[in-house]
Amino acid sequence: MLQVLHRFLDRLRGASRTDDRVHVLAERALFRRPGLAGRMAAELMSPAQTSGMFLTAPRRTGKSTFIRHDLVPALEREHRALVLYADLWDRREEDPGAVIVEVIGQALKAQEDRSGRAIRRLSLSRLKAPGVELEVARPREERQPSLRESLERLSDLAGKTVVLVIDEVQHTQATSLGREALYMLKAARDHLNACDKLKFRLLATGSHNEKIECLVSDKHQAFLGAHLEAMPTLGGADYLRWERGLHGPGFTASLEALEQAFEICLRRPAAFHRACRAAASEQRLEREAQDRLLLRRASELIDAEKRQLFVRLQALGPLEQAVLRLLAEDGRDFTPLFPPAKERLKDMLTVLPPDERPDVSTTSIRAALDQLCEARLVWRGDGPYALEESQFASWLLERPPVDTIPAPLGAELLDPSPKAA
Numbered sequence: 001m002l003q004v005l006h007r008f009l010d011r012l013r014g015a016s017r018t019d020d021r022v023h024v025l026a027e028r029a030l031f032r033r034p035g036l037a038g039r040m041a042a043e044l045m046s047p048a049q050t051s052g053m054f055l056t057a058p059r060r061t062g063k064s065t066f067i068r069h070d071l072v073p074a075l076e077r078e079h080r081a082l083v084l085y086a087d088l089w090d091r092r093e094e095d096p097g098a099v100i101v102e103v104i105g106q107a108l109k110a111q112e113d114r115s116g117r118a119i120r121r122l123s124l125s126r127l128k129a130p131g132v133e134l135e136v137a138r139p140r141e142e143r144q145p146s147l148r149e150s151l152e153r154l155s156d157l158a159g160k161t162v163v164l165v166i167d168e169v170q171h172t173q174a175t176s177l178g179r180e181a182l183y184m185l186k187a188a189r190d191h192l193n194a195c196d197k198l199k200f201r202l203l204a205t206g207s208h209n210e211k212i213e214c215l216v217s218d219k220h221q222a223f224l225g226a227h228l229e230a231m232p233t234l235g236g237a238d239y240l241r242w243e244r245g246l247h248g249p250g251f252t253a254s255l256e257a258l259e260q261a262f263e264i265c266l267r268r269p270a271a272f273h274r275a276c277r278a279a280a281s282e283q284r285l286e287r288e289a290q291d292r293l294l295l296r297r298a299s300e301l302i303d304a305e306k307r308q309l310f311v312r313l314q315a316l317g318p319l320e321q322a323v324l325r326l327l328a329e330d331g332r333d334f335t336p337l338f339p340p341a342k343e344r345l346k347d348m349l350t351v352l353p354p355d356e357r358p359d360v361s362t363t364s365i366r367a368a369l370d371q372l373c374e375a376r377l378v379w380r381g382d383g384p385y386a387l388e389e390s391q392f393a394s395w396l397l398e399r400p401p402v403d404t405i406p407a408p409l410g411a412e413l414l415d416p417s418p419k420a421a
């Protein structure tokens, strides 16, 4: 049945041959959350969300997967929305503002082409309908339309509510065009909210609370006051049973052990999957032995990640290490340039011989912070500093603040932002 549908879609797309490639992302590889998606889609389209919805959850917990595979289909199916997706992580080498503008521009162009074709088929040169006016022969306007104009025109031409999803919205804070794009979207939102039809909704995600909180709580930010919500992570008996079922009938770990292992894996499905697979590969164990093995495999995975972080620390100078430790200890209260913080940094550095202690000054602390941002251990948008990944805080606190053992020869910063599970 599915194949027939694909062939039909291929014909619609004008493809001259069928697509024989295997589906890599088999349905079974993803645990679906249609109930949650339905509720969130309804909430996003409700009058309560006129300001825009901002969702956060820690790294690698399945935000993008849920949005792409559950939420977007729910918005399209249940609300007939036209969903645009700006993935600022995937296109992080580009200016985030330009990515947003381009995503909207391309969607509008595609819609105009579709509408133009439809009108030409009717042999009309001009179409006028409530809210829509399109002249086929008219040359393109020279002036670039504003985001407000583009979004309104797109919504009118499609006859649908446009939902713009911005994945990893905190990246907008890295460039002036990115920040500007948010202001333009705010202007668009305010204008379109005043229309009699629901034309526009914004949904933005970010990987940790501290990174995007300032976007909705800082009075200089475009989306001050927008709704910030923690996105529910995977979990629960259905999910755990589903994951267990992926590893064959010989894998009989208890729900309690699965739950514990999922927690050890920081509720990240890919890491959890790897731990289950490793435990399941040793067949013919009693359930208790399998439970113990699963927990051991999960801990080993996390220990390996910690080691990666610790190798990256060894490539840092002592002051950078101390500043990083201060951030791990203080979190949101991090004020590294204040005198008490400077004293604490000096204390941490007393593990070094006096003549090897670096200078602790405003300038050297600023330089250390720049260095940490460059190494992608610390993040700074327009707001306060934050650890690049939230779990770094507890891992850093397990170690002495400053490592006095010199970095092993050849130790380099590992890939600064691995998308490791």
Ligand SMILES: Nc1ncnc2c1ncn2[C@@H]1O[C@H](COP(=O)(O)OP(=O)(O)OP(=O)(O)O)[C@@H](O)[C@H]1O
Binding pocket: 029, 030, 031, 032, 057, 058, 059, 060, 061, 062, 063, 064, 065, 066, 089, 207, 234, 268, 269, 270, 419
């Ligand atoms: N519902 C799911 N079922 C099974 N596996 C999943 C599910 N959601 C995510 N995963 C797995 O977890 C990995 C991370 O998912 P995803 O990229 O969606 O997370 P994220 O929170 O957006 O990550 P990041 O913080 O890097 O943006 C995916 O590659 C996928 O293997």
Ligand SMILES: [Mg+2]
Binding pocket: 063, 064, 065, 089, 167
């Ligand atoms: Mg993501």
